[in-house]
Amino acid sequence: MSLLRTLLLGRENGLRARLKRRVLGGGASEERAPPPRPARPVAAEKALNLGVEPPKDVTPPDGYEVVLHKNALEPGEVIEVIIAGKAIAVANVGGAWHACSNACPHAEGPLGEGRLEGHVLTCPYHGWQFDLRDGTCLTSPGDTIATYPVEVVGDAVCVAV
Numbered sequence: 181m182s183l184l185r186t187l188l189l190g191r192e193n194g195l196r197a198r199l200k201r202r203v204l205g206g207g208a209s210e211e212r213a214p215p216p217r218p219a220r221p222v223a224a225e226k227a228l229n230l231g232v233e234p235p236k237d238v239t240p241p242d243g244y245e246v247v248l249h250k251n252a253l254e255p256g257e258v259i260e261v262i263i264a265g266k267a268i269a270v271a272n273v274g275g276a277w278h279a280c281s282n283a284c285p286h287a288e289g290p291l292g293e294g295r296l297e298g299h300v301l302t303c304p305y306h307g308w309q310f311d312l313r314d315g316t317c318l319t320s321p322g323d324t325i326a327t328y329p330v331e332v333v334g335d336a337v338c339v340a341v
């Protein structure tokens with residue numbers, strides 16, 4: 181019966197169902213629609229689309245890796261970077277650079293796609309907030325994220341991972 185209904189009326193969240201809801205008004209099934217995935221942050225688009233590559237002529241300090249060109253992010257922006265096989269979030273906090281684990285301890289949300297306000301990084305999934313200076317969670321005391329030392333050498337942002 182449900183297959184026949186699907187064939188006649190379309191999938192519950194499909195195009196025909198949405199058109200029907202638009203014409204006839206909202207229905208209960210609208211509440212079950214998944215939330216829209218957040219758009220990729222401006223910082224990620226900028227770094228990817230404008231080709232702001234990390235400088236190649238810089239020797240990072242011992243234990244550090246070059247991760248970004250210092251012009252890749254404006255103050256207040258954060259981005260996910262994969263370095264040494266590890267996903268980290270790198271943030272420009274008013275010209276001071278910070279790096280932390282990209283995975284939120286709540287449910288693995290991508291912190292590099294989060295929102296940055298001062299030193300506070302907000303997870304894009306459920307809004308947990310973290311202080312980038314020490315990795316403490318402001319929403320759930322006792323939870324933390326790993327933070328990594330950052331050095332700027334010439335035009336290169338270098339992170340010790």
Ligand code: FES
Nearest residue numbers: 284287289303306
């Ligand atoms: S995954 Fe980050 S708050 Fe839920």
